[in-house]
Amino acid sequence: MLVGCATVAPGPVVLAPADAGPLVQVQRPGRAVVGLALGGGALRGFAHIGVLKVLADAGVAADLVVGTSVGAVVGALHAAGLPADAVEKATDELDWSVFGHLVVPRLGLVGGERIEEFINRHVGYRPIEALAMPFAAVATDAQDGSLAVFNRGNTGMAVRASASVPVVFQPVRIGSRQYIDGTLVSPVPIATARAMGADIVIAINVTYRPMESRLRNPLDMVFQTVQIMAHTINTKNLQEADVLIEPIPPGTAVSLANRAAVIRAGEDAARAALPQIRAMLSAASARRDAER
Numbered sequence: 001m002l003v004g005c006a007t008v009a010p011g012p013v014v015l016a017p018a019d020a021g022p023l024v025q026v027q028r029p030g031r032a033v034v035g036l037a038l039g040g041g042a043l044r045g046f047a048h049i050g051v052l053k054v055l056a057d058a059g060v061a062a063d064l065v066v067g068t069s070v071g072a073v074v075g076a077l078h079a080a081g082l083p084a085d086a087v088e089k090a091t092d093e094l095d096w097s098v099f100g101h102l103v104v105p106r107l108g109l110v111g112g113e114r115i116e117e118f119i120n121r122h123v124g125y126r127p128i129e130a131l132a133m134p135f136a137a138v139a140t141d142a143q144d145g146s147l148a149v150f151n152r153g154n155t156g157m158a159v160r161a162s163a164s165v166p167v168v169f170q171p172v173r174i175g176s177r178q179y180i181d182g183t184l185v186s187p188v189p190i191a192t193a194r195a196m197g198a199d200i201v202i203a204i205n206v207t208y209r210p211m212e213s214r215l216r217n218p219l220d221m222v223f224q225t226v227q228i229m230a231h232t233i234n235t236k237n238l239q240e241a242d243v244l245i246e247p248i249p250p251g252t253a254v255s256l257a258n259r260a261a262v263i264r265a266g267e268d269a270a271r272a273a274l275p276q277i278r279a280m281l282s283a284a285s286a287r288r289d290a291e292r
Contacts, residue, residue, distance in 0.1 A: 015120070015125065015127055015153065015154040015155075015156075015157070016127060016152075016153045016154060017153050017154055017157060017174050017175065018128070018137075018150040018152070018153040018154045018155075018157040018158035018161065018174055019150065019151070019152040019153040020139075020148040020149055020150050020151075020174075021151070021152060023136070023149060023151055023192075023195050023196055024134075024151065024196075025195075025196055025197035026063055026064050026134045026196060026197040026198075028197075029063060031284070031285065031288065032199040032200050032281065032284035032285070032288070033063045033064070033197050033198050033199045033200070034060070034061070034062045034063050034064075034198065034199070034200050034202065034281075035062060035063065035064045035065070035066065035193035035194070035196065035197075035198025035200070035201045035202070036062045036064070036065040036066070036075070036078075036193070036201075036202050036203075036204070037066050037067075037071075037188050037189045037190045037192070037193045037201055037202070037203040037204065037241065038065065038066070038067040038068070038070075038071030038072070038074055038075045038188075038189075038204050039068055039069075039071050039183075039187050039188035039189070039203070039204055039205050039206055039207055040068040040069030040070055040071055040163075040181065040182065040183035040187050040188075040206070040207060040230065041069070041070060041071075041183075041187075041205075041206030041207045041208060042069075042070060042208070042223070043070075043255060043256065043259070043262065044070075044206040044207075044208065044247070044249055044262060045069070045070025045071060045073065045074055045206055046091065046259045046262040046263050046266070047204070047206050047247035047249060047262050047263065047265050047266030047269070048070070048071060048074040048075075048204055048206065048266060049074060049084055049087050049088050049091070049263050049266060050084075050247065050262075050263040050264060050265065050266025050267035050268075050269075050270065051204050051245055051247070051266040051267070051269065051270040052074070052078055052084035052087065052266075053084040053085070053088075053263075053266075053267055053270075054266075054267050054270035054271055054274070055202075055270060055277075056083065056084055058274055058277075058278075060202075060274075060277055060278075060281070062133070062202070063133070063134070063197075063198070064133060064134040064135070064136075064193065064196050064197065064198060065078055065079050065133060065134070065135050065193075066135070066136045066137075066138065066149075066189040066192045066193045066196065067135075067136075067137055067138070067159075067162065067189065068137075068138045068162060068181075068182040068183055068186055068187060068188065068189050069162055069163045069165075069181050069182055069183045070163060070206070071188075071189070071204070071206075072137035072138070072158070072159045072162035072163060072182070073115070073119065073159055073163060074087060074091075075135060075137070076119050076123060076131070076135060076137065076155050076156075076158075076159050077090055077119070077122055077123065078133070079128075079131045079132060079133040079134070079135035080122065080123035080124065080126065080131050080132060080133075080155075081131070081132035081133070082122070088263065090122045091259070093118070094118075094256065112160050112163075112164055112169045112170060112172070113160075115156070115159065115160050115163060116154075116156035116157055116159070116160040117156060118156070119155055119156035119159045119160070120154070120155060120156035123155050123156075126155065127152065127153050127154060127155060128150065128151055128152050128153060128154075128155050128158060129151075129152050129153075131155065134151075134196060135151070135155075136149050136150060136151040136189075136192060136196060137149075137150045137151075137158040137159050137161065137162040137182070138150075138162055138182035138185075138186045138189045138192055139158075139161040139162045139164070139172075139179040139180065139181070139182045140179065140180050140181060140182055140184045140185045141177055141178075141179060142166075142171045142177075142178040142179060142180045143177060143178060145184075145185065146185070147182075147185045147186055147192075148161070148177075148179055148182075149189075149192050150162070151196075157172065157174065160172050161174065161179035161180070161182075162179075162181065162182045163181060163182075164179065164180045164181050165180070165181045165183075165222070165223070165226065166180050166181060166184075166222065166226070167219070167222045168219065168222065169181075181226065183207070183226055183229070183230050184226065184229055184230075185233070186233070186237075187205075187207050187229075187230035187233055187234050187237070188203050188204070188205050188207070188234060188237060188238060188241075190203050190237060190238070190240045190241050191237075191240065194240070199284060200242045200243070200280050200281070200284060201240070201241050201242050201243070202241070202242065202243045202245065202273075202277065203238065203241035203243070203244050203245065204245045204246075204247070204266075205234065205238060205244060205245070205246045206246075206247060207227065207230045207231065207234060208227045208230075208231075209227070209231055242280055243273055243276050243277050243280060244273075245266075245269045245270055245273045246269060247262070247265040247266040247268070247269040247270075248265055248269070249261060249262045249265045250265065
């Protein structure tokens with residue numbers, strides 16, 4: 001039903017702007033709260049879908065999801081209640097036209113409005129607070145470099161802000177502020193998942209290592225700059241995860257054409273992590289029983 005209602009807008013839809021207000025912690029379900037932290041990494045983000053498939057098959061259910069950049073794209077669809085197969089089917093629509101038209105000479109080459117519409121259509125035009133699972137998208141305040149966490153309002157707008165790579169996309173103006181890609185400040189949003197109430201954080205890191213990039217043109221150099229920042233932040237940040245999943249796609253030439261191979265890489269990495277995840281959940285259950 002969700003997929004069906006997501007394909008057609010119920011008349012003109014007006015959503016409140018995305019809001020980066022105070023985080024609301026999830027309600028305690030009587031067990032350890034499991035949070036997913038889905039990181040940025042451009043087209044490598046298709047690996048998130050493979051991870052979600054394996055977790056679902058293994059019966060590992062998350063209580064909240066936080067995403068940065070492409071992690072926010074996949075995370076929003078997952079939080080809306082779409083199973084992993086439906087998320088994969090939705091991303092089959094993605095091609096370069098989804099990024100929109102050139103808008104030179106503004107602050108980015110393309111506007112990104114089509115990404116916002118893509119997300120809102122597939123979540124049934126629901127605001128973040130009406131999704132099936134608590135969700136937040138991490139972005140960067142372009143004016144002071146601070147972390148912004150969107151957890152209310154327009155879902156597509158929040159995701160668009162989180163995924164607005166500098167120079168490539170125009171910054172997203174929300175209120176009096178402008179926002180850009182969250183990878184600059186939180187490439188894998190582990191701390192935000194913890195702040196939302198996660199006891200166990202499963203982090204999926206799909207960022208490129210700087211040495212993997214090929215520098216051929218100015219946009220490659222922009223991308224490399226973001227990856228250097230992400231790699232530096234991740235050096236310490238990833239140690240805060242309870243379980244770290246790092247899919248390794250085959251080769252470095254990740255593209256829309258080989259998304260299936262990237263998804264399989266996510267599946268392989270998630271299967272390898274299942275024993276650790278189960279051990280974490282078992283230990284948390286034992287601690288809870290001992291406290292009773």
